[in-house]
Amino acid sequence: MERRSAPDQLDQRAQVLLKTLIERYIAEGQPVGSRALSKFSGLDLSPATVRNVMADLEEMGFIASPHTSAGRVPTPHGYRFFVDCLLTVRPLPQERVHEIESELRRDQPQRLIGSASQLLSHLTHFAGVVVAPRRLQPRIRRIEFLSLSDKRVLLILVTGEGDVQNRILFTGRTYSAAELVRAANYLNRHCAGLTFEEIRGRLHDELRQLKSDVTELMNAAVEAGGEALEDASGQYAISGERNLLEVEDLSSDMARLRKLFSLF
Template identity: 75%
Template sequence: MLDRRAQTLLKTLIERYIAEGQPVGSRTLSKFSGLELSPATIRNVMSDLEELGFISSPHTSAGRIPTARGYRLFVDSLLTVRPLAQAELSEIRGAIQPDQPQRLISHASQLLSELTQFAGVVIAPRRSQPKIRQIEFLALSDKRILLIIVTESGDVQNRILFTQRTYGPSELTEAANYLNQNFAGLDFQQIRGRVQDELRQLRTDMTELMSAAIAAGNEAVSDTSAQYVISGERNLLEVADLSSNMDRLRRLFGLFEQRTSLSQLLDLSSHAEGVQVFIGGESGIAPLDECSVVAAPYEVDGQVVGTIGVIGPTRMAYERVIPIVDITAKLLANALSAP
């Protein structure tokens, strides 16, 4: 899309802006790009890059700054990832040693924060769903039914179901017997997978109750808010790009407390190979519009079980943060898989 000259100038502009935090002008580009171009030629290329949406001009300056689109091209095509210094590698290896899983997760989160000076986050390995021993239905009123779930470990969960019609005691007993006889010893994910075809063969007036019970039961026994550890949130108070807008910071810290949206974003990374970078609005989460998330999945015994990541401003040293996240994910996987 861009010729080599435009790519070089865009790469130089983004590198200088990341390093200095100031809009970058033609003189700086001439000095650091290694290209022998006249100021007029550089200005023309900058004008083209701005028209394409890769850079923008702040009102108060003659220089330019990268846009989220510019950062995206930079990370995907222009970035030269820098190998970590031996001291940083040794620090990561020293902190990520086979240990109790929860302590390992905490250490990894703190390490990401300390090495990047941003916020480090680690989603803990998911717990497997409990198997179901018994299900019961109890009528509360005309269209309210109490679903009682007993797991094989003896844990009891209750959920209230709101139905379109009233179910009699014999129908509730029939539904409970059907589920117990056919699906005891399975978890709700397995039940859901097996029951779709079988529900079609049941009387249509019973399918609503069965479907509602499976959906509510799955929610009751699932760990719906993924367990994660976040460290170094206060580092973001020291980032000028973020701390200049207190309302934005409040929304960002609200996101850390609420957790669900951030967990869903990090969960997306668990389906990818290697490091993923979400820049600004790409996350689809409003409080992260001025932030980037660098995330990578980690495995235990060949199975992806969680995600680690760094949350910071879009103006971050990607060439350094990406290998920190990548290596920490690999070492965490090794430590958790150790016998």
């Protein structure tokens, strides 16, 4: 038997009711009943007719009925159908576009992820999760050292994309300001424009042969810098976790809520 495409599974009336149910659930975070659907769908249907359509949607796996409520909630299958077939996108006014762009700090990649997460949470009233795509190995623009205290040095890395990473190095001895400058100058002269994988390959033999009192510091910087940028390649940010407490089918199930919060 030929499998029908997703839109053909539902008639127009069922699609409208499913779209209304999901939109109300997203807005209110509570199971949606037949009376609410009859009121907000714009269809001239009785609650009894709506209940019959809801029963069909539940049987097809688009919605579910929590045992604590007579209303229905969307299932993952229902959400997927909503996104693929029912969701309509309305262009934002240009003023709103500029307002959103001003909130996103493009020149600061680390803060951009956090700002996008907060904005997403604000717009949806849910938790906002933003995951940065894994990038190709970034190239180094500049390396700096800053003395924090005895045997502690702050390594500052600036990539070609403007991303800044910091790592504290615990050293075997105290370095003077002049030594830190000399080490930074050496690395910047030999490493600017390279990835840390390329830096390791280039400096491995050179640092072993180099008779310098800052060789240990530069070796530590290369290792710590590579780890820092590798960790940053899979960055993510979560905002608005407390909004989940307003979702009735989550707040009424503490075991499920604890499991969800453990992921954060």
